[in-house]
Amino acid sequence: NAGVMQNPRHLVRRRGQEARLRCSPMKGHSHVYWYRQLPEEGLKFMVYLQKENIIDESGMPKERFSAEFPKEGPSILRIQQVVRGDSAAYFCASSPGPLTGVNTEAFFGQGTRLTVV
Amino acid sequence: SQKIEQNSEALNIQEGKTATLTCNYTNYSPAYLQWYRQDPGRGPVFLLLIRENEKEKRKERLKVTFDTTLKQSLFHITASQPADSATYLCALGNYGQNFVFGPGTRLSVLP
Numbered sequence: 001n002a003g004v005m006q007n008p009r010h011l012v013r014r015r016g017q018e019a020r021l022r023c024s025p026m027k028g029h030s031h032v033y034w035y036r037q038l039p040e041e042g043l044k045f046m047v048y049l050q051k052e053n054i055i056d057e058s059g060m061p062k063e064r065f066s067a068e069f070p071k072e073g074p075s076i077l078r079i080q081q082v083v084r085g086d087s088a089a090y091f092c093a094s095s096p097g098p099l100t101g102v103n104t105e106a107f108f109g110q111g112t113r114l115t116v117v
Numbered sequence: 118s119q120k121i122e123q124n125s126e127a128l129n130i131q132e133g134k135t136a137t138l139t140c141n142y143t144n145y146s147p148a149y150l151q152w153y154r155q156d157p158g159r160g161p162v163f164l165l166l167i168r169e170n171e172k173e174k175r176k177e178r179l180k181v182t183f184d185t186t187l188k189q190s191l192f193h194i195t196a197s198q199p200a201d202s203a204t205y206l207c208a209l210g211n212y213g214q215n216f217v218f219g220p221g222t223r224l225s226v227l228p
Contacts, residue, residue, distance in 0.1 A: 004160075033215060033216075041220065042206065042218045042219060042220035042221050043206065043218040045216070048214070048215040055215070056215050059215075091160050098213035098214075099149070099210055099212060099216065105163045106163065106216070107163070108153075108161045108162070108163075110159060110160050
């Protein structure tokens with residue numbers, strides 16, 4: 001059972017371009033969480049999705065950022081018209097269901113490092 | 118707004134000693150608290166989860182306590198080894214919701 005797969009591992013975009021980050025959760029996992037990590041800082045929650053639904057997007061900027069988790073295929077975090085401040089590591093995690101007293105663990109991918117030049 | 122603090126940015130201890138890391142929170146009533154380990158350039162790896170009605174949980178050389186009155190969790194690594202050197206993150210959440218991370222503590226275990 002492969003772990004959470006994120007690709008690409010490294011992504012370079014020029015200012016104004018679009019960035020698409022993909023996250024394939026572990027097999028059987030239907031819940032995905034996206035986090036952003038700036039250098040020397042902690043992980044900041046962005047969005048929590050279940051298949052075809054956004055559960056919580058309170059941490060995601062209202063403009064330029066969007067996320068989806070379709071019925072088939074990976075979850076996508078999309079950043080339009082990237083700016084230098086978007087440069088960060090973006091991590092996704094997955095769990096089989098909502099974190100409850102029974103489901104206690106979320107599994108993280110290795111992250112995508114986005115550099116905006 | 119909710120705030121999560123971890124005792125220090127960096128902690129250096131001697132091999133064989135017990136490392137104690139602190140996670141404090143305000144304006145939040147989490148149902149559970151998790152601890153993760155993160156190595157440079159890697160994603161976080163889950164270590165332990167403790168629920169609000171649990172006082173203490175152990176796993177091998179790791180021990181976590183959770184005091185909802187003090188709004189604090191302590192994370193202990195006994196008989197520490199250089200391989201334990203990493204950044205340790207606490208995360209808080211409520212069931213069925215997202216979970217939020219503290220800033221992390223970078224632990225260095227010196228041989």
